[in-house]
Amino acid sequence: xxxxxxxxxxxxxxxxxxxxxxxxxxxxxxxxxxxxxxxxxxxxxxxxxxxxxxxxxxxxxxxxxxxxxxxxxxxxxxxxxxxxxxxxxxxxxxxxxx
Amino acid sequence: xxxxxxxxxxxxxxxxxxxxxxxxxxxxxxxxxxxxxxxxxxxxxxxxxxxxxxxxxxxxxxxxxxxxxxxxxxxxxxxxxxxxxxxxxxxxxxxxxxxxxxxxxxxxxxxxxxxxxxxxxxxxxxxxxxxxxxxxxxxxxxxxxxxxxxxxxxxxxxxxxxxxxxxxxxxxxxxxxxxxxxxxxxxxxxxxxxxxxxxxxxxxxxxxxxxxxxxxxxxxxxxxxxxxxxxxxxxxxxxxxxxxxxxxxxxxxxxxxxxxxxxxxxxxxxxxxxxxxxxxxxxxxxxxxxxxxxxxxxxxxxxxxxxxxxxxxxxxxxxxxxxxxxxxxxxxxxxxxxxxxxxxxxxxxxxxxxxxxxxxxxxxxxxxxxxxxxxxx
Numbered sequence: 001x002x003x004x005x006x007x008x009x010x011x012x013x014x015x016x017x018x019x020x021x022x023x024x025x026x027x028x029x030x031x032x033x034x035x036x037x038x039x040x041x042x043x044x045x046x047x048x049x050x051x052x053x054x055x056x057x058x059x060x061x062x063x064x065x066x067x068x069x070x071x072x073x074x075x076x077x078x079x080x081x082x083x084x085x086x087x088x089x090x091x092x093x094x095x096x097x098x
Numbered sequence: 099x100x101x102x103x104x105x106x107x108x109x110x111x112x113x114x115x116x117x118x119x120x121x122x123x124x125x126x127x128x129x130x131x132x133x134x135x136x137x138x139x140x141x142x143x144x145x146x147x148x149x150x151x152x153x154x155x156x157x158x159x160x161x162x163x164x165x166x167x168x169x170x171x172x173x174x175x176x177x178x179x180x181x182x183x184x185x186x187x188x189x190x191x192x193x194x195x196x197x198x199x200x201x202x203x204x205x206x207x208x209x210x211x212x213x214x215x216x217x218x219x220x221x222x223x224x225x226x227x228x229x230x231x232x233x234x235x236x237x238x239x240x241x242x243x244x245x246x247x248x249x250x251x252x253x254x255x256x257x258x259x260x261x262x263x264x265x266x267x268x269x270x271x272x273x274x275x276x277x278x279x280x281x282x283x284x285x286x287x288x289x290x291x292x293x294x295x296x297x298x299x300x301x302x303x304x305x306x307x308x309x310x311x312x313x314x315x316x317x318x319x320x321x322x323x324x325x326x327x328x329x330x331x332x333x334x335x336x337x338x339x340x341x342x343x344x345x346x347x348x349x350x351x352x353x354x355x356x357x358x359x360x361x362x363x364x365x366x367x368x369x370x371x372x373x374x375x376x377x378x379x380x381x382x383x384x385x386x387x388x389x390x391x392x393x394x395x396x397x398x399x400x401x402x403x404x405x406x407x408x409x410x411x412x413x414x415x416x417x418x419x420x421x422x423x424x425x426x427x428x429x430x431x432x433x434x435x436x437x438x439x440x441x442x443x444x445x446x447x448x449x450x451x452x453x454x455x456x457x458x459x460x461x462x463x464x465x466x467x468x469x470x471x472x473x474x475x
Contacts, residue, residue, distance in 0.1 A: 004110040007393065014400035021407045025436035028411070032435040036154055039264040044158040045216035047195055047294055049325050051152055052227070052269040056426040058199040058208055061270070063332065064325040065163070065172075065292075 106389075109382070113389040116369070127355070128394055128401075134351050135402025135450050136409070141340045142442050143410045144418055145333045150437035152329040155267060156322075161303060162295040163195070163320045164310060174289040175317070183313050186295075188302035194290030196279050200244060200272070205233050207427035211272045211279060219275040224254035228262040229269035229428040242272075246282045254278075262431065269430035295319075340421075356457055370462065384463055391458030395451040403446070411436045 042048070054060040117124045164183075166175035177194050196213040209230060219225065224242060236242060236256055243253045260268045280287065297306055300322075307319040370383055409415060411434060423429045 002107070002111055003114040004107040007110055007114060011396065011400075014397070014404065017404050018400060021404065022438060025411070025438045029435050029437060035263045036151070036435065038261065039155045039267060040158045042260070042264045043155055043267055046212065046214055046268070046271070046273070047160045048267050049156070049159045049163065049320075051156070051266055051329065052210070052229070052271070052428070052430055053266070053422060054424060054426060055208055055229075055270045055428045056424045058201075060424075061199070061208060061210060064328040065165070065320060 106385075109386050110389055110393075113386050113393060116386075117390060117393065124394065128398055130351060131355065131394065131398035131450075131454075132401040132405070134348060135398050135446070136406045137344060137347070138341075138450075139403045139406035139446055140409050140415065140417065141344075142446060143406055143436075143438070144415045144434070146439050146442060147410065147434040147437050149330060149333040151266065151435055152333070153326055156325055156329065159322055159325055160195075160294040161297040161300070161322050162306060162310070164293040164295060164314070165318045165320065166292075166314075166316055167318050168316070172292075174285065174291065175293055177288045177290060179293060179314060179317070183310060186306055186309050188297050188299055188306055189295050190298050191296035193294055195292050195294050196276060196285070197291050198279075198283055198285075202244065205427055207233060208270065209272050209428075210270050211274055211282070213276045213279045214273045217273075219257070219273065221275050221278050222253060222255050223257045223275065225258045225260060225271075225273040226256055227260050227268045227271040227428075228265050229430055230272065231256070231259045232431075233428055244282070247284050252278065252282055265430035266432045270428040355454055380463070380467055384459055387458050387462040388455060391455035392451070395454040399447055399450045402450070403443075407436075410434065 049064050050062045052061065054063070059066040164175065164179070166173050166179070175194070180192050180194070183192075193215070198211050200209045200211050201207075202209060207230075214225070217225075226236070226242070231237060234242065238256055238259060240256050241253045242256060243251050245251050254272070254274065260271060260273075274282070279285070295306065295310075297303055303321050303323065307321060310317060310319045373383055373386075374380075409417065414431075414433060419429075
């Protein structure tokens with residue numbers, strides 16, 4: 001077999017896998033519809049507002065509900081030190097550079 | 099057309115042989131290149147999937163949440179505020195919500211205690227999130243005992259465990275009865291953590307919020323849009339932070355790849371000279387080098403993207419878990435639903451394949467238009 005044939009086969013396989021990943025993504029998101037609907041139902045029934053991704057501190061658990069200054073609630077110099085705090089974007093005003 | 103294809107195949111044959119003459123160098127480049135694409139694609143796929151999932155599941159969160167602020171802090175809100183706000187056009191329902199945090203020293207984790215409105219629970223009964231059940235090693239029928247603010251210990255019988263499918267929103271939840279919640283936290287009757295307002299028409303949300311701040315100046319309304327925007331901003335910001343952290347690596351790679359692609363070694367220069375001397379045209383040399391760039395960059399893109407897909411959607415993004423987890427004891431076990439943004443994929447393709455291929459062609463073109471005799475000397 002020529003090297004170019006092998007290369008075309010190799011590239012074809014990888015491209016096929018890429019297409020397969022797109023099909024798989026579509027398929028899995030279709031299969032997850034039921035589960036997502038269930039989660040949405042729970043969010044609606046329990047009136048939830050946030051993802052339970054950052055449970056380490058009480059002010060990172062409900063990011064949409066907490067105040068900007070909550071990390072400093074223990075005392076004014078209680079600097080924010082939880083890792084997930086660094087993942088939260090600063091206020092828009094600061095980011096706009098004004 | 100047939101002749102063209104045949105010519106390209108010969109060129110590929112030649113290019114592959116040329117690449118295989120320096121296997122260590124080219125394989126090393128391919129591995130590093132693929133690794134960079136893998137990192138970029140992983141961050142991209144992960145944040146996009148998480149952002150899409152957050153947007154989807156939180157789309158049913160309450161339309162308006164009203165918090166009372168005292169000296170700039172979130173405080174309990176009296177139930178009388180429900181009457182005080184009066185009748186607001188567009189609001190079809192309003193009620194108080196009871197929830198709070200409890201730090202469990204036994205496992206050093208924060209729980210979210212909540213009073214559900216969709217079910218009636220007995221006073222000693224509790225429904226817990228799957229992550230709590232896992233961390234505390236409890237199952238249905240077991241008891242959980244917590245010490246309350248008044249120093250008394252209260253036992254809760256676990257009557258059910260919330261579905262693990264919805265762990266992303268309920269991992270640390272403990273649902274208890276209203277009576278027990280009030281006794282446990284010492285919250286007097288008639289007070290709530292916040293108020294929930296249901297508004298039928300989303301276009302009226304802003305107007306309702308305006309009216310609320312006028313009628314109840316010590317309160318802060320949080321709209322559903324703001325909740326969704328918070329998560330959009332978090333994941334954009336985080337993706338940005340990871341990209342900034344990766345900048346050093348990417349720049350190092352760019353220098354390495356640029357040097358490899360654009361700087362011709364004496365050996366390569368001689369090779370071009372020989373090719374031209376035996377009758378290759380400038381366009382053939384450029385085509386050959388185009389194939390060299392394309393073979394490496396296309397392979398790196400495909401290998402990097404495919405491993406990133408496997409990492410994010412089949413290995414639960416194991417590399418990112420420590421970053422997200424932070425110091426959380428309770429962390430949801432969830433499998434992300436793949437949401438792929440075609441534009442993002444195209445951008446990744448463009449920025450990984452195109453620059454490298456161009457970088458290989460330009461210096462070759464310069465070398466190829468010079469006299470073979472000069473190049474070979």
